[in-house]
Amino acid sequence: MPDTASLSHSPDDVIRVSDKTLQNFAGYHMKRAFNVVQSDLTKTLKPFDLRMLTYTALILIIDNPGLRQSQLADAMDIERPNMVVIVDELERRELISRDRSEHDRRAYSLKGTLAGRQLCDKAIDAVKAHEARLLKGLDEDAVAGLIEALQLIQARTTVG
């Protein structure tokens, strides 16, 4: 692994850009790795006309029938106003249903439709392939260790 973030075009002044200081930070590697994942995932979801947020929302709704928009917004760490447009889109495409909750008529009860579940299944398969591609070279233990480390970092939020 060379000590460079990218190649330079010019022969003068600076040949390669050194990121030696940044390399010391795990956050730097997380950002760069996530950029790659996000970019590839976006391409992976394109054929299904899904974006990262709509894909995530669809899965959570299917896994949690009767979910409310505000619960979904909380789970996805986005603001309620921004959730509206995502749910709007999923409903317009008839991937989810949006019925008034029986117990609380302010709230919606979100559920995946058959079409939504079918599209989601296909998308999940594609995302699994995408991950297999990106994680190629990491054995099972390494992936488990990666996820464990990421979960630990994430847990730092609720604690401190």
Add this chain to the structure above:
Amino acid sequence: MPDTASLSHSPDDVIRVSDKTLQNFAGYHMKRAFNVVQSDLTKTLKPFDLRMLTYTALILIIDNPGLRQSQLADAMDIERPNMVVIVDELERRELISRDRSEHDRRAYSLKGTLAGRQLCDKAIDAVKAHEARLLKGLDEDAVAGLIEALQLIQARTTVG
């Protein structure tokens, strides 16, 4: 580690939001962990009046005296027009100098000033503390494994 992304407010319909499907994806954990890192890093850099992008740019300039804006943009994976405003800010605050290159009078030769290097040193110390906080609970090997895995994922980009 419970199988929930967040707690619900209502006793009806759904009590907890299950993210069991998403938990299977490393990308999901990367996104959530990175959100925590980014949020904490933003707070960490606030006292120095630095954002993630200005902090990164400042470090790269200091580590690579004579750097050009386009090289910096390449290294940071941002578009050249967006680099302009970042360099503008660093120059306005006199954290960097921006002289015409001797060899190519179209380009600028970017260098850190004394004030820039001093501010950067302080910021780096704060970021080191921030990382120590977030990585607390991971031993040295775990951190090394994390970074190794992230580097491998990142390398998938240039290859495929």
Add this chain to the structure above:
DNA sequence: GAAATTAGATATGAAAAATAACAATGATAC
């Protein structure tokens, strides 16, 4: 029943990022 709270929607604004087009300079082809 009045006041406070909550779910969702709307409108708006701020920040980040991408695209197109331009002037100045440099490199290349002939």
Add this chain to the structure above:
DNA sequence: GTATCATTGTTATTTTTCATATCTAATTTC
């Protein structure tokens, strides 16, 4: 040498994303 082409940085513009404030209808609290 000159014409053509490519590159550096800039400007202008747009899109996208994300956050805030406010509104309604419904619910809860007292």
